[in-house]
Amino acid sequence: MSAVAQAPTTTLAKSTAVTQGLDFPTETRPHVELSVKDVQRSVVFYQALFNRPPVEVGEGFARFNPYNPAVDFVLREDSAATRRDGHMGIQLKTTADIARYKQRVEAKGFSAQLEEAETACCFSVANKAWIDDPDGNQWEIFVVTGEATSEIRCGPTCACEAGGCN
Template sequence: MSRLQLALNVTDIDEAVAFYAKLFDAEPAKRKPGYANFAIAEPPLKLVLIEGEGGGTLNHLGVEVDSGEEVRAAEARLADDGLATTGVDDTTCCYALKTETWVDDPDGAPWEVYVKTGDAEQMHSSSRSAEEGDACCAPAAGRESVALGSAPSC
């Protein structure tokens, strides 16, 4: 089963969790300091909340798939279609072990195609610095969050 992922930056994780629990009538599937995710059955959605500056902005988008083979197939298809991808990597991101690839949309919104392969006790792999965490686990350092409901800036 594939599902879309929406990762949002929030200013107060407790308020955000309370709101989204009511909105989707669901409790978080995972809760860590400054982090929560919901595995929502209907509509099929992985909602990720990341506490920090930039509340109300998009952190990143994703497509969660069932296997590493699906990640590799998606990466190959995207690259064959002329899109710049990051290649396929095994990473630690958002308190999970993942096999993933990344691509940016024309306006710079980061998308990941990934499969979760296990749980992790840290937000990022030890090789990542805190400054690189602005777009969760997006591979490019210094990515800017995308403001929800705003037009792209020039």
């Protein structure tokens, strides 16, 4: 009979003490880790997108902790990184906010691939700018200007129908 190696197990001790985690401005915040081909180039893009520098940079990685939107966002360098299916987005409150995002990103040499005004799509009407990161991952920067009770498709001139928001 051969012995089978088992992975060591870790058990968290039960405690009644409350452990305080890192402070951030919301009750929860998502954690996103994204593989990128060139972490230095991606840092330039995400610093402009989030309007703040990374909080940690190391060999082949960077971590951002923006407050608005509150997210723990990690970039990991991987030469095999590819564009992801679908897209990510940041919903804003005013169309003027979209212009500020675009200006920051364009100042770093990136550009909006498509802009949409009062576009009916995906259960809402919105103003949008679509910006690609260095690996081709799409970011939808948008303001919802109206709601719809059913899914509305916007047609071939918008990003969703052109293959952007799968």
